Amino acid sequence: xxxxxxxxxxxxxxxxxxxxxxxxxxxxxxxxxxxxxxxxxxxxxxxxxxxxxxxxxxxxxxxxxxxxxxxxxxxxxxxxxxxxxxxxxxxxxxxxxxxxxxxxxxxxxxxxxxxxxxxxxxxxxxxxxxxxxxxxxxxxxxxxxxxxxxxxxxxxxxxxxxx
Numbered sequence: 001x002x003x004x005x006x007x008x009x010x011x012x013x014x015x016x017x018x019x020x021x022x023x024x025x026x027x028x029x030x031x032x033x034x035x036x037x038x039x040x041x042x043x044x045x046x047x048x049x050x051x052x053x054x055x056x057x058x059x060x061x062x063x064x065x066x067x068x069x070x071x072x073x074x075x076x077x078x079x080x081x082x083x084x085x086x087x088x089x090x091x092x093x094x095x096x097x098x099x100x101x102x103x104x105x106x107x108x109x110x111x112x113x114x115x116x117x118x119x120x121x122x123x124x125x126x127x128x129x130x131x132x133x134x135x136x137x138x139x140x141x142x143x144x145x146x147x148x149x150x151x152x153x154x155x156x157x158x159x160x161x162x163x
Contacts, residue, residue, distance in 0.1 A: 007125045008090060008100060012040075020135035021091070023121070023128065034133060039091040052089040056097045059113045060084050072117040084111065084118070090125075100125065104119055 011094075021039045040052065063071065063081045070078035083103055090108075091098035095109040108122040122128035 019130045022138045023132035037091040037093045061114045074119045
Protein backbone atom coordinates (compact mmCIF):
# COMPACT_ATOMS: atom_id res chain seq x y z
CA UNK A 1 0.00 0.00 0.00
CA UNK A 2 1.34 3.44 -0.95
CA UNK A 3 1.92 6.06 1.70
CA UNK A 4 0.81 9.64 1.24
CA UNK A 5 4.43 10.72 0.85
CA UNK A 6 4.66 8.50 -2.22
CA UNK A 7 1.61 10.40 -3.57
CA UNK A 8 3.74 13.54 -3.50
CA UNK A 9 6.64 11.60 -5.04
CA UNK A 10 4.31 10.45 -7.84
CA UNK A 11 3.20 14.06 -8.32
CA UNK A 12 6.83 15.18 -8.71
CA UNK A 13 7.50 12.45 -11.29
CA UNK A 14 4.48 13.53 -13.36
CA UNK A 15 5.24 17.29 -13.33
CA UNK A 16 8.36 18.73 -14.91
CA UNK A 17 7.91 22.26 -13.64
CA UNK A 18 7.30 24.35 -10.56
CA UNK A 19 3.71 25.60 -10.37
CA UNK A 20 2.01 28.30 -8.37
CA UNK A 21 -1.10 26.95 -6.62
CA UNK A 22 -4.00 28.75 -4.98
CA UNK A 23 -5.25 27.20 -1.71
CA UNK A 24 -7.95 26.75 -0.70
CA UNK A 25 -9.76 26.59 -4.02
CA UNK A 26 -13.18 27.49 -2.67
CA UNK A 27 -14.01 30.46 -0.45
CA UNK A 28 -16.55 29.88 2.29
CA UNK A 29 -19.44 32.21 3.12
CA UNK A 30 -17.22 33.48 5.92
CA UNK A 31 -13.96 35.27 5.26
CA UNK A 32 -11.34 32.99 3.76
CA UNK A 33 -7.97 34.22 2.61
CA UNK A 34 -6.73 32.65 -0.59
CA UNK A 35 -3.01 32.01 -0.46
CA UNK A 36 -0.68 31.44 -3.41
CA UNK A 37 1.87 28.66 -2.94
CA UNK A 38 4.91 27.83 -5.00
CA UNK A 39 4.52 24.07 -4.98
CA UNK A 40 7.77 22.35 -5.81
CA UNK A 41 6.90 19.74 -8.38
CA UNK A 42 10.38 19.54 -9.84
CA UNK A 43 13.11 18.45 -7.48
CA UNK A 44 15.76 19.59 -10.00
CA UNK A 45 14.45 23.17 -10.13
CA UNK A 46 14.07 23.19 -6.36
CA UNK A 47 17.69 22.20 -5.79
CA UNK A 48 18.97 24.62 -8.44
CA UNK A 49 17.01 27.61 -7.10
CA UNK A 50 17.38 27.17 -3.33
CA UNK A 51 16.99 24.47 -0.73
CA UNK A 52 13.72 25.20 1.08
CA UNK A 53 14.21 22.35 3.52
CA UNK A 54 17.44 23.94 4.76
CA UNK A 55 15.82 27.36 5.10
CA UNK A 56 12.85 25.94 7.03
CA UNK A 57 15.18 23.96 9.29
CA UNK A 58 17.16 27.14 10.01
CA UNK A 59 13.95 28.78 11.29
CA UNK A 60 13.17 25.72 13.41
CA UNK A 61 16.70 25.50 14.84
CA UNK A 62 16.63 29.22 15.68
CA UNK A 63 13.36 28.63 17.54
CA UNK A 64 14.86 25.69 19.45
CA UNK A 65 17.96 27.71 20.40
CA UNK A 66 16.20 30.91 21.43
CA UNK A 67 13.22 29.66 23.40
CA UNK A 68 11.92 26.81 25.47
CA UNK A 69 8.40 27.34 24.11
CA UNK A 70 6.67 24.80 21.93
CA UNK A 71 5.23 25.66 18.55
CA UNK A 72 1.50 26.30 18.74
CA UNK A 73 -0.76 24.24 16.47
CA UNK A 74 -3.83 26.49 16.09
CA UNK A 75 -6.28 25.28 18.74
CA UNK A 76 -5.04 21.69 18.81
CA UNK A 77 -2.28 22.02 21.39
CA UNK A 78 1.52 22.14 21.37
CA UNK A 79 4.32 20.25 19.66
CA UNK A 80 8.07 20.54 19.99
CA UNK A 81 9.93 22.23 17.10
CA UNK A 82 12.12 19.12 16.65
CA UNK A 83 9.10 17.31 15.18
CA UNK A 84 9.23 19.67 12.20
CA UNK A 85 12.86 18.77 11.46
CA UNK A 86 11.61 15.38 10.20
CA UNK A 87 9.01 16.92 7.87
CA UNK A 88 9.24 17.38 4.10
CA UNK A 89 8.85 20.87 2.63
CA UNK A 90 6.71 20.87 -0.51
CA UNK A 91 6.02 24.57 -1.04
CA UNK A 92 6.42 28.17 0.05
CA UNK A 93 4.32 31.31 0.27
CA UNK A 94 6.31 34.39 1.31
CA UNK A 95 7.50 33.56 4.87
CA UNK A 96 5.32 30.48 5.21
CA UNK A 97 6.24 26.89 4.41
CA UNK A 98 3.94 24.09 3.30
CA UNK A 99 5.13 20.73 4.56
CA UNK A 100 4.22 17.07 5.02
CA UNK A 101 4.13 16.04 8.68
CA UNK A 102 5.21 12.40 8.78
CA UNK A 103 4.36 12.17 12.49
CA UNK A 104 0.69 12.91 11.66
CA UNK A 105 0.02 10.34 8.91
CA UNK A 106 1.60 12.53 6.22
CA UNK A 107 -0.90 15.35 6.67
CA UNK A 108 -0.22 18.79 5.14
CA UNK A 109 0.65 21.73 7.41
CA UNK A 110 1.72 25.36 7.18
CA UNK A 111 4.61 26.76 9.23
CA UNK A 112 4.19 30.48 9.91
CA UNK A 113 7.75 31.69 10.54
CA UNK A 114 6.81 35.11 11.91
CA UNK A 115 5.21 33.69 15.06
CA UNK A 116 6.58 30.12 14.74
CA UNK A 117 3.16 28.49 14.76
CA UNK A 118 1.75 25.73 12.59
CA UNK A 119 -1.66 24.89 11.20
CA UNK A 120 -2.99 21.68 9.70
CA UNK A 121 -4.63 22.37 6.33
CA UNK A 122 -5.26 18.92 4.83
CA UNK A 123 -5.35 15.32 5.97
CA UNK A 124 -3.01 14.29 3.12
CA UNK A 125 -1.46 15.48 -0.16
CA UNK A 126 -4.38 14.25 -2.28
CA UNK A 127 -6.80 16.25 -0.12
CA UNK A 128 -4.62 19.37 -0.44
CA UNK A 129 -4.24 19.11 -4.21
CA UNK A 130 -7.98 18.49 -4.73
CA UNK A 131 -8.81 21.69 -2.80
CA UNK A 132 -6.31 23.85 -4.68
CA UNK A 133 -5.70 24.78 -8.27
CA UNK A 134 -2.96 26.24 -10.40
CA UNK A 135 -2.72 30.00 -10.58
CA UNK A 136 -3.23 29.97 -14.35
CA UNK A 137 -6.50 28.00 -14.09
CA UNK A 138 -7.67 30.34 -11.31
CA UNK A 139 -6.98 33.38 -13.49
CA UNK A 140 -8.83 31.74 -16.39
CA UNK A 141 -11.86 31.15 -14.13
CA UNK A 142 -11.78 34.78 -13.00
CA UNK A 143 -11.55 36.06 -16.57
CA UNK A 144 -14.41 33.78 -17.63
CA UNK A 145 -16.61 34.93 -14.75
CA UNK A 146 -15.81 38.58 -15.54
CA UNK A 147 -16.63 37.98 -19.18
CA UNK A 148 -19.94 36.36 -18.22
CA UNK A 149 -20.70 39.21 -15.85
CA UNK A 150 -19.79 41.86 -18.42
CA UNK A 151 -21.87 40.26 -21.20
CA UNK A 152 -24.89 40.12 -18.86
CA UNK A 153 -24.39 43.79 -17.99
CA UNK A 154 -24.19 44.74 -21.68
CA UNK A 155 -27.48 42.96 -22.38
CA UNK A 156 -29.21 44.80 -19.53
CA UNK A 157 -27.82 48.12 -20.73
CA UNK A 158 -29.05 47.50 -24.29
CA UNK A 159 -32.53 46.56 -23.01
CA UNK A 160 -32.73 49.77 -20.99
CA UNK A 161 -31.73 51.88 -23.99
CA UNK A 162 -34.54 50.53 -26.16
CA UNK A 163 -37.36 50.33 -23.62
